Amino acid sequence: xxKPVRIAVTGAAGQVSYALLYRIASGEMLGKDxxxxxQLLELPNEKAQAALKGVMMELExxxxxxxxxxxxxxxxxxxxxxxxxxxxxxxxxxxxxxERTELLAANAQIFTAQGKAxxxxxxxxxxxxxxxxxxxxxxxxxxxxxxxxxxxxxxxMLRLDHNRALSQLAARMGKPVSLIKCLAVWGNHSxxxxxxxxxxSMEGESVKDxxxxxxxxxxxxxxxVAKRGAAIIEARGQSSAGSAATAVIDxxxxxxxxxxxxxxxxxxxSNGEYDIPKNVVFGYPVTCSGGKYTIVEGLKFDDEFSQDRxxxxxxxxxxxxxxxxxxx
Ligand code: NAX
Numbered sequence: 001x002x003k004p005v006r007i008a009v010t011g012a013a014g015q016v017s018y019a020l021l022y023r024i025a026s027g028e029m030l031g032k033d034x035x036x037x038x039q040l041l042e043l044p045n046e047k048a049q050a051a052l053k054g055v056m057m058e059l060e061x062x063x064x065x066x067x068x069x070x071x072x073x074x075x076x077x078x079x080x081x082x083x084x085x086x087x088x089x090x091x092x093x094x095x096x097x098x099e100r101t102e103l104l105a106a107n108a109q110i111f112t113a114q115g116k117a118x119x120x121x122x123x124x125x126x127x128x129x130x131x132x133x134x135x136x137x138x139x140x141x142x143x144x145x146x147x148x149x150x151x152x153x154x155x156x157m158l159r160l161d162h163n164r165a166l167s168q169l170a171a172r173m174g175k176p177v178s179l180i181k182c183l184a185v186w187g188n189h190s191x192x193x194x195x196x197x198x199x200x201s202m203e204g205e206s207v208k209d210x211x212x213x214x215x216x217x218x219x220x221x222x223x224x225v226a227k228r229g230a231a232i233i234e235a236r237g238q239s240s241a242g243s244a245a246t247a248v249i250d251x252x253x254x255x256x257x258x259x260x261x262x263x264x265x266x267x268x269x270s271n272g273e274y275d276i277p278k279n280v281v282f283g284y285p286v287t288c289s290g291g292k293y294t295i296v297e298g299l300k301f302d303d304e305f306s307q308d309r310x311x312x313x314x315x316x317x318x319x320x321x322x323x324x325x326x327x328x
Contacts (some may be wrong), residue, residue, distance in 0.1 A: 004035035004068040006123075008083040009091020010076070010114065011132060012040035013051035015238060019245035020089070021055065025064040029249050030256060034260070037069040039083055041090065041091075044074035076117035078121040084123045084140035087248060088114060088142065091132025101323050104134065108324040115145025124149065127291075129251055130156045131244065135189045136239060136267050136281040137320040143281070144268060144328050151279065152292070155255070156267030158193065158283040160240065161185045165195035165225045172221070174212055179203055184285035184296070185265040187313025188320075191226040194309035201298060218305075258289045266293055273297055280317050 007024060011017055017040075024036060040056070042048040052072050059070060073079035080086060091107040118126060119134070126149065130139035135156040145152035153284065161187045170177040181203045186194040197217065200207035211217065224231075232240045254264050263285040270276040273284065273295050286293040301307050 002033075002035060004037045005030065005085065006037045006039055006081075006232070007085040007087065008039040008041060008080050008122075009040040009087045010079070011088075012038075012072075013042050013048055013055055014090060015241040016089050016131060016248070017024060018055065019241045020087070020248055021059060021063065021247055022064075023245060025059055025062065025067040026065050029252050032066070033068045035068045038067070038208050039071045039073060039079050039081070041073045041076055041079040043090075049074065068141050076078055076114045076122055080114075080117045080126075081121045082123055083118075083126055085252065086118060086122060086126055086128045086140070087252070088128065089131045089248075091138060094179050095213060100226065103303075104137065104320060105322045105327060107132070107134065107138055108141055109326040111141040112128045112145045112328060115142035118142065119146035119148050121190045122149070126153055127255060129248065130154070130267075131248060133189070134320055135286070136283075136317055137206045137324065138265060139281045140269070140321065141324060141328060143279070144198045146282065151269050154269060154281070155251070155293075156189060156283075157251055157321070158185050158245075158252040158265045158267045161189060161195065161225060161243055162265035163243070163247055163250065164228050165197075165221075168221055168224055169197060169207060169211070170217070173202065173207070175202060180207060182263050183265075184263065184299075185209075185283050186310055187283050188317050189267060189283065190309075190313075190316060192313040192316045193226065194224065194306070196306065196309075197221075197308065199285075205208065207311070215231075253295060254288050256291055259287050261287055263287060263296055268293060268295065271295075274299075274301065276314060277318075280314070280321070282314070282317065 040053045094103050116233045139154050139156035166177045183200045184196045197207050267281050268285050269285050270280045270282050285296040
């Protein structure tokens with residue numbers, strides 16, 4: 001279609017957005033024939049709005065043929081008007097000495113307001129991706145604050161964890177990432193997530209059998225994926241941005257265009273799959289087709305290690321919900 005679609009991006013002057021907006025405008029997310037209008041949201045303060053103007057000047061200087069329009073906003077109730085896609089990247093970072101509960105509360109406020117704004121003015125089909133941390137709980141808050149929108153339209157980003165896990169497995173086997181199928185990352189986008197290679201295959205063979213090294217899996221692979229964000233900060237002095245933007249593009253493109261049966265990981269509200277309580281936004285393996293995702297069902301959790309990992313990441317999500325639910 002040649003009709004442009006409206007894409008809202010929050011935290012638009014931040015570093016993830018700086019790596020993301022050019023790729024959306026060049027057609028990497030929705031395809032090279034889909035014109036876009038960017039509705040960019042930043043904090044109302046002068047510094048943030050000035051930085052946003054600078055990003056928009058650069059986007060203008062790219063002369064992207066697909067970029068039909070751009071808007072700068074400081075109010076979500078305006079920024080989300082008629083938007084078909086909402087990428088909620090901005091959130092409150094942990095300040096010095098800030099308690100976890102304070103951080104959760106600050107974000108609860110942001111994502112309650114943004115959920116309400118989506119509910120009021122966005123397209124009824126809006127596809128929402130929450131990137132800002134704590135991503136799963138923020139997505140849950142936005143979803144709870146938008147009762148007139150379909151629950152399944154609210155998702156959280158675990159794709160960066162998925163991609164990190166893919167690359168580590170591929171490197172260990174000395175094979176291209178594209179050959180690995182059926183990897184899953186369960187749970188929260190945090191160090192408790194569970195990257196699970198039990199069902200993964202490469203050229204028809206079990207990845208677990210090919211690697212055949214349980215100690216490597218448990219003592220090297222799992223902590224490497226879990227601590228990768230911290231390792232990037234340590235090395236670069238700043239948190240992941242290029243890889244995070246790539247994961248946003250992957251998540252949205254796959255959701256919209258489909259995965260042709262391939263599994264990917266998305267944080268989505270549970271309907272009770274794998275005994276996760278309803279509405280908890282949980283990392284699940286999914287396939288996508290026709291603009292919808294389907295949770296991969298029927299996988300067995302018959303080993304104690306996996307059961308324990310799922311319980312741990314679920315417990316963390318429940319405790320995050322408990323810390324904020326009185327604020328909704
Ligand atoms: P930055 O601090 O560079 O940018 C965040 C931007 O959001 C800032 O410009 C800020 O002014 C803006 N902002 C804050 N509150 C806002 C609000 N209420 N409305 C609109 N804008 C608001 O952070 P950046 O490195 O870009 O990271 C963005 C978020 O992504 C962080 O919460 C970060 O923790 C999270 N991440 C999540 C990842 C994931 O896999 N789910 C990976 C990447 C990233 O670390």
